[in-house]
Amino acid sequence: MISYDIVEHGKPLQRVMKDTPRPQGTEVLVRITRSGVCHSDLHIWDGFYEIGGGKRLDLVQRGIKLPLTMGHEIVGEVSEIGPDAAGVEAGDVRLVNPWIGCGQCKVCLRGEENLCLQSQNLGVFSQGGYATHVLVPHTRYLFDIGRLSPRDAAPLACSGVTAYAALKKVRATLASEPVVIVGAGGVGLMGVTLARKMGAGDVIAVDIDASKREAALQAGATRAIDGAAPDAVKQIHAATGGGAWAVVDFVGSSQTVNLAVSAIVKGGTVVVVGLFGGDVTLPTPFLPLRAMTLRGSYVGSQSEMAELLELVNRAGLPTVPIRTRSLDEVSDALGDLRAGKVVGRVVLTPAG
Numbered sequence: 388m389i390s391y392d393i394v395e396h397g398k399p400l401q402r403v404m405k406d407t408p409r410p411q412g413t414e415v416l417v418r419i420t421r422s423g424v425c426h427s428d429l430h431i432w433d434g435f436y437e438i439g440g441g442k443r444l445d446l447v448q449r450g451i452k453l454p455l456t457m458g459h460e461i462v463g464e465v466s467e468i469g470p471d472a473a474g475v476e477a478g479d480v481r482l483v484n485p486w487i488g489c490g491q492c493k494v495c496l497r498g499e500e501n502l503c504l505q506s507q508n509l510g511v512f513s514q515g516g517y518a519t520h521v522l523v524p525h526t527r528y529l530f531d532i533g534r535l536s537p538r539d540a541a542p543l544a545c546s547g548v549t550a551y552a553a554l555k556k557v558r559a560t561l562a563s564e565p566v567v568i569v570g571a572g573g574v575g576l577m578g579v580t581l582a583r584k585m586g587a588g589d590v591i592a593v594d595i596d597a598s599k600r601e602a603a604l605q606a607g608a609t610r611a612i613d614g615a616a617p618d619a620v621k622q623i624h625a626a627t628g629g630g631a632w633a634v635v636d637f638v639g640s641s642q643t644v645n646l647a648v649s650a651i652v653k654g655g656t657v658v659v660v661g662l663f664g665g666d667v668t669l670p671t672p673f674l675p676l677r678a679m680t681l682r683g684s685y686v687g688s689q690s691e692m693a694e695l696l697e698l699v700n701r702a703g704l705p706t707v708p709i710r711t712r713s714l715d716e717v718s719d720a721l722g723d724l725r726a727g728k729v730v731g732r733v734v735l736t737p738a739g
């Protein structure tokens with residue numbers, strides 16, 4: 388098999404040829420046909436997250452080991468099944484849920500493997516999808532994509548389920564009140580369309596980039612506001628009739644979280660999803676006096692992955708532009724993402 392690995396943080400990925408692993412126990416070997424490129428890979432590649440004030444959260448200390456094959460939006464064909472694996476056959480096309488926990492703890496047993504403290508997330512803590520093959524620990528992480536194409540299904544594994552799980556956290560007001568989506572990159576655009584499919588009538592997109600605001604309008608946003616405008620908060624208040632009940636921040640910078648907190652009405656909720664990095668200072672009386680909720684959302688659970696695939700098969704795909712590139716262009720694809728040149732998603736395909 389071939390994989391493209393981080394050998395040293397911040398250095399170009401290296402093409403590595405190695406023996407294709409044989410699945411043991413409940414493992415399944417998947418031959419990858421599509422592998423989405425996600426913005427969070429830039430942080431893994433760098434080896435840190437910015438946490439504000441010039442400080443960094445070191446990912447090596449968080450347990451990331453090199454060499455690492457990144458890539459966590461994987462669709463492929465079942466190639467070989469371990470002796471104790473059941474429920475799939477060679478040739479089955481499956482989406483791989485990369486958000487894998489220990490499978491043993493209370494959190495995993497209630498189905499929230501994405502929150503397990505012993506994470507084995509593919510492409511983060513174990514070998515992922517910038518490769519021709521990937522080993523998946525159990526068939527429960529393999530999801531039937533129904534009538535979707537592998538190309539369209541791949542981004543659902545991260546950006547799709549991340550947007551879906553975040554929107555579920557504001558579902559109480561989704562149909563009755565405008566929802567504000569901050570950031571119209573790949574995940575934010577997914578958020579715009581999924582919000583509509585989940586019943587949102589009024590989706591207000593906020594982005595500092597005019598081309599991304601345009602993409603958001605095309606993806607189904609009812610209005611788009613320039614987040615860099617000096618009166619951006621005022622514009623959101625005007626568009627929501629005095630403040631938003633729900634803001635989902637797909638950027639997660641100091642500026643966007645501050646904007647989101649200022650944009651909500653009394654009783655409103657801010658869900659932070661993006662990992663851009665930064666920090667916020669919040670007067671503590673605001674929490675009770677404004678009865679506000681500020682919370683995070685990290686990818687999605689096993690059941691949320693199943694719900695998302697059901698929703699998309701029933702209600703149609705998110706209208707997010709997808710560009711296909713060859714797997715050997717992975718470093719260029721990541722470079723374009725870092726330079727802000729990608730509208731929508733890039734999905735890689737191993738040549739041949």
Ligand SMILES: [Zn+2]
Nearest residue numbers: 425427545546
């Ligand atoms: Zn991702």
Ligand SMILES: [Zn+2]
Nearest residue numbers: 489492495503
């Ligand atoms: Zn666990």
